[in-house]
Amino acid sequence: MTELAEILAARIRAEGPLRLSDYMAECLLHPTHGYYTTRPPFGAEGDFITAPEISQMFGELLGLCLAQSWLDQGAPSPFTLAEIGPGRGTLMADILRATRGVPGFHAAMRLRLVEASPRLRALQAQALKGYAPEWCEIEALEGPLFLVANEFFDALPIRQFLRTGPAWRERMVGLVEGRLTLGLGPVLPVPELSHRLADTTDGQIVELCPQAPGILAQITPRLGLALILDYGGWQSRGDTFQALRAHKPTDPFAAPGEADLTAHVDFAALAQAAPCAHAYTTQGALLTALGIGARSERLARNMTGAALQNHLAATQRLTAPSEMGTLFKALALFPAGAPQPPGFPDA
Secondary structure, three states: HHHHHHHHHHHHHHHHHEHHHHHHHHHHHHOOOHHHHHHEEEEEOOOEEHHHHHHHHHHHHHHHHHHHHHHHHHHHHEEEEEEEEEOHHHHHHHHHHHHHOOOHHHHHHEEEEEEEOOOHHHHHHHHHHOOOEOOOOHOOOOOOOOEEEOOOOOHHHEEEEEEEEEEEEEEEEEEEOOEEEEEEEEOOOOOOHHHHHHHOOOOOOEEEEEOOOHHHHHHHHHHEEEEEEEEEOOOOOOOOOOOEEEEEEOOOOOOOOOEEEEEEHHHHHHHOOOOOEEEEEHHHHHHHHHHHHHHHHHHHHOOOOOHHOOOOOHHHHHHHHOOOHHHEEEEEEEEOOOOOOOOOOOO
16 A cells, blocks of 8 residues: 555545545545656556657647648737646647747737646746746636647546436445545535436536636636647446556555546536637547648658657558557637638548
């Protein structure tokens, strides 16, 4: 049992079972033993690899999408270019490199990053040196706001509910013979899920992300465009809570603080929480529409051998239905009446 497991077990004995969201928050963000505070999660040395780490094309195409929307909305100056959950700064570095040739874009932008980890802030500063990034909280982001969030919402803590007739039972983390495990709370009405009685049946699980509506409420009043990319689907249904350790699935209760905990993103809930227009598609469809085929061919001209094979495999991994292309989705949020962002299908 890890030190964090001992802490959590003591808390459960004193206070009773924990909501799954509280368990996730402790495992990921505990100041001493949390996953994000004790180790580098990204890349080969971490537990997962994100799209920007797979290929530069991902960030380049998203950057051009943001820049085109900025142009389509009248090239406002100044504007805020922001990323929430910027990792090591790889995605933003690729966005900035791809947009250098867009007239006026860099001169008008205020570069802002939303990142709590001092260790990651240092990596971001190194990746983005020369661009004078500033770090702030979400509520401090100024408009007009052009924002990207890649694999950010999947790491936000979730609550899970089991449908029981016209009510719900919340799945809670408790102790059985001294081991952390999931159990069920009492049968209760859940007003936030009243609309889900129409599309669920007894025994089905629905997940809620308590923090997501508040985050969207902070950004949408100032929004030019938000690009949200993550794995998930339209309307949560089923148990998607999972843990990764050394790039492999693992028991999320076996070693708290030593594995990455995530859940699929409910993009319908994000769209419904944002009082603005939206467009939705798969990652593969978006990147294809933005021209990843032509970009991949251009980069491949100067490659041979293993470098070429790795490049082609990266293109496949980002777009193929059997890889990230279908599992990962893309949601665009933008002002009502603004032009449709490039790469997204018309509503």
